[in-house]
Amino acid sequence: MGFHDPIKTLESPIEVMYLMHKVFMSHSDHTLELVSKVETGECSIADVKRSFDLWIKHLLYHVQTEDIYMTGPLKEKKLQDGRMVLKENVSEHNDLREMGADLFAKIGKDARESLIEDVLALDDQNHEELLDQLRIADSAIIETLGKQTILRRSIRHIYRSIFDFIVVEFDHFENEESFVLPLVHDQMSYAEELECVRKLLIDDDSDNPTWILDFVRKNLVDSDRKLLDEISENFQ
Known part of the structure; x- marks a missing residue:
């Protein structure tokens, strides 16, 4: 099943x-x-940074919760090529965490370095004024100065880095759907699947526990949203 294909029915909560x-x-x-578009x-x-920050917030919560409540209780399975399903899944999660953290820092760093290089190219008066601004939060500086202060090479660098991260994310989701979800089907009861999904969609430790569920619902088409609601209405 492709990530943009229509989903007609869900056979189980997972x-x-x-x-x-x-x-x-x-x-x-x-x-x-x-x-x-920058x-x-x-x-x-x-x-870009706001969108990326939201992406990473969801992804990190997602993989951490999977490690505890989805793959954690499962028994390992060895594939014909010798790979271990759960070990591979955890390894991919670690790769996503590491790449996400590096990219999070890189977006801010590249933008900041671009600003500094442009500042140094200005006359002394503007130089001093903008160096003062660099002491403000990076996001506020970038928002204020706009795209003219962002070097093209930095934008290309950010683009390539995000593209590479998407490839890793895509491969992980495909592997998870192909190899991990069948194990969940085989080893968890309906009630256990439902609780696992509840943990993935409801953050019990947050002041706003439904922030994941709300985000997912908001970004689904009506038919998919209906499927989600049919499962989530059974949460305890």
Whole structure:
């Protein structure tokens, strides 16, 4: 099943993952699209950073919760090629965490370095004024100065980095749907699947526990949203 294919039915609670993956990939693509619009002035690097921050917030919560409540209780399975399903899944989660953290820092660093290089190219008066501004939060600086202060090479670098991250994310979601979800079907009861999905969609430790569920619902088409609601209305 492709991430943009229509989903007609969910046979069990864990298949809500198809909907979540669809939303996450759509948001990833949207973030990449924003990067391509920075040079044309249709958006700012601050828009990219906000979109990326939201992407990483959801992805990190998602993989951490999976490690504890989805793959954690499962028994390992060895594939014909020798790979271990759960070990591979955890390894992919670690790769996503590491790449996400590096990219999070890189977006801010590249934007900041671009600003500094442009500042140094200005006359002394503007130089001093903008160096003062660099002491403000990066996102506020970028928002204020706009796309003219962002070097093209930095935008291209950010674009390539985000594209590479999307490829890793895509491969992970495909592997998870192909190899991990069948194990969940085989080893968990309906009630256990439902609780696992509840943990993935409801953050019990947050002041706003439904922030994941709300985000997923908002970004689904009506037919997919109906499928999600049919599962989530059974949460205890």
